[in-house]
Amino acid sequence: MRSYTNMESEVIIVSQEHLDTAVRIKRELQMASPSHRTNWNQHKLMMEKEGFTDSEASESYRQMIKAYQIATGTIESKEKQADLVADSKLNSIKEAVGDLYYTKREVQMESLKLGRLKREITLYGVIAEQVHGALLTEINEIIPNHAYQERLPIIDEGRMVVLLSDWHIGATVDNVMGNTFNYEVAQKRIDKYLSRVKKIAHDEGITEINVVCMGDMTEHVSMRKVNQAHEAEFPLAVQIVKAYELIRNFIVGLSEDFNVTYRGIGGNHDRMNGDKNDNIDGDSTIFVINFMVKEFIEKANVSRITYVEVDHINYSTSFYVGKYNMKFVHGDNEKGNKKLASHADIDNTSYNVLAMGHLHHHSVREVGQNKYEIYVGSLMGANNYGVKGKFLSNASQGIILVNSLGEIEIKRIDLQNA
Numbered sequence: 001m002r003s004y005t006n007m008e009s010e011v012i013i014v015s016q017e018h019l020d021t022a023v024r025i026k027r028e029l030q031m032a033s034p035s036h037r038t039n040w041n042q043h044k045l046m047m048e049k050e051g052f053t054d055s056e057a058s059e060s061y062r063q064m065i066k067a068y069q070i071a072t073g074t075i076e077s078k079e080k081q082a083d084l085v086a087d088s089k090l091n092s093i094k095e096a097v098g099d100l101y102y103t104k105r106e107v108q109m110e111s112l113k114l115g116r117l118k119r120e121i122t123l124y125g126v127i128a129e130q131v132h133g134a135l136l137t138e139i140n141e142i143i144p145n146h147a148y149q150e151r152l153p154i155i156d157e158g159r160m161v162v163l164l165s166d167w168h169i170g171a172t173v174d175n176v177m178g179n180t181f182n183y184e185v186a187q188k189r190i191d192k193y194l195s196r197v198k199k200i201a202h203d204e205g206i207t208e209i210n211v212v213c214m215g216d217m218t219e220h221v222s223m224r225k226v227n228q229a230h231e232a233e234f235p236l237a238v239q240i241v242k243a244y245e246l247i248r249n250f251i252v253g254l255s256e257d258f259n260v261t262y263r264g265i266g267g268n269h270d271r272m273n274g275d276k277n278d279n280i281d282g283d284s285t286i287f288v289i290n291f292m293v294k295e296f297i298e299k300a301n302v303s304r305i306t307y308v309e310v311d312h313i314n315y316s317t318s319f320y321v322g323k324y325n326m327k328f329v330h331g332d333n334e335k336g337n338k339k340l341a342s343h344a345d346i347d348n349t350s351y352n353v354l355a356m357g358h359l360h361h362h363s364v365r366e367v368g369q370n371k372y373e374i375y376v377g378s379l380m381g382a383n384n385y386g387v388k389g390k391f392l393s394n395a396s397q398g399i400i401l402v403n404s405l406g407e408i409e410i411k412r413i414d415l416q417n418a
Helices: 015-030 040-049 057-071 080-086 092-098 099-111 125-139 185-204 236-254 286-300 339-349 384-390
Strands: 002-005 011-014 159-164 173-176 180-181 209-212 261-262 305-307 316-319 325-327 353-355 363-366 371-375 396-402 408-414
Touching: 002 057, 015 040, 015 057, 057 125, 057 209, 099 339, 159 185, 159 236, 159 363, 173 384, 185 236, 185 396, 185 408, 209 316, 236 261, 236 286, 261 286, 286 305, 325 339, 339 363, 339 371, 353 396, 371 408
Parallel strands: 159 209, 209 261, 261 305, 325 353, 353 371
Antiparallel strands: 002 011, 159 396, 173 180, 316 325, 363 371, 396 408
16 A cells, blocks of 8 residues: 645545556556646546546646655556557546547557458548647747748758658667667657768758658557557657657758748558558658648748658659659568669659668669668667667768769768767
8 A cells, every 4th residue: 555645734545446447547547648648637527427526637646656656666568558558448537538439449440351341441531630639749949040041042952851761750769789769769860860971061051951751750550550658759640740859840940041832642551541551642651741841831921841742652752863863662562673664664754863872771773873872870770670680870861962063972870879
């Protein structure tokens, strides 16, 4: 048994059953919340419904529950969390989260069994609600004044393409081959990337920067057919909001010194459905992120940042950089040794560059005269999947430079030690 001092300065001793029930309700409220936080006023009401009138929405009570969780390993243990999800039949939990939520989840699960419905039912209804909640609790829309400066005049023919690939926001890596990754690490690596890009652009006298998001911005984890709450740092809705915020901050940071365009395509981890054969084309978290970026640019009226639409299913984008025609895809559908040539055949055009992510390593292959196939690294770095497949790489991203002389250069930016 444990005790806490209530708001009337009385010492309240609680039972073991009280503690176990309090922890169960706390975890369910966290998993039902897009922000992954506990509403302690709601927690108190739910405890009363379960017959416990000796709880409080006070700091002393919260610390008692936290101390009990630390002692019993129920804060960090994935196994304990899994037990809590499986044992979610408390009437108070169902009532608090709402019958509508449970109905939607049942429909989602049932739709996985019905082939026809899998192609007709999208999760956007539920996801939209969760993202809306996450926006209210997670997002920080404080924009620096430099974002509102007038567009810069074009003073040089040099151009830069900045590639954002495989950020996997929400994923965690715990000391795999010396690499650790989580949201905090991601922020530090992105800050380093921004600093390096700005320095290179200044050194090259560049005014115009094209930012291309090449997919896998969110971790999702439906790819692995496991419960997301136990395998990711945040629920999917929070992953979307945090990925958006990191991208927004990155392009706003660039706009301090440059004119910026943004385009975004989706990756396999961005798919709403983990099975690519059953996913609806375009049904991707990048659709939501792109929409948020576009809305931000339009609503904030930031003149140095321009949003550019990609194809209707968020699969690819292409544009000229100087005299070079470049195409960008995530890379999960690329096969064979003539990837650039196959895209040229399909699109009935000639490309100089095909840029891809997905494989989490950097490589440049020259396949003709001024023709290149480029793979861009991952923000995540080494992970267990890479260890098993014997393909490991430091965290990195990549940029493409076309200088005023028309020369092309592809650079790898190492971000491992940010």
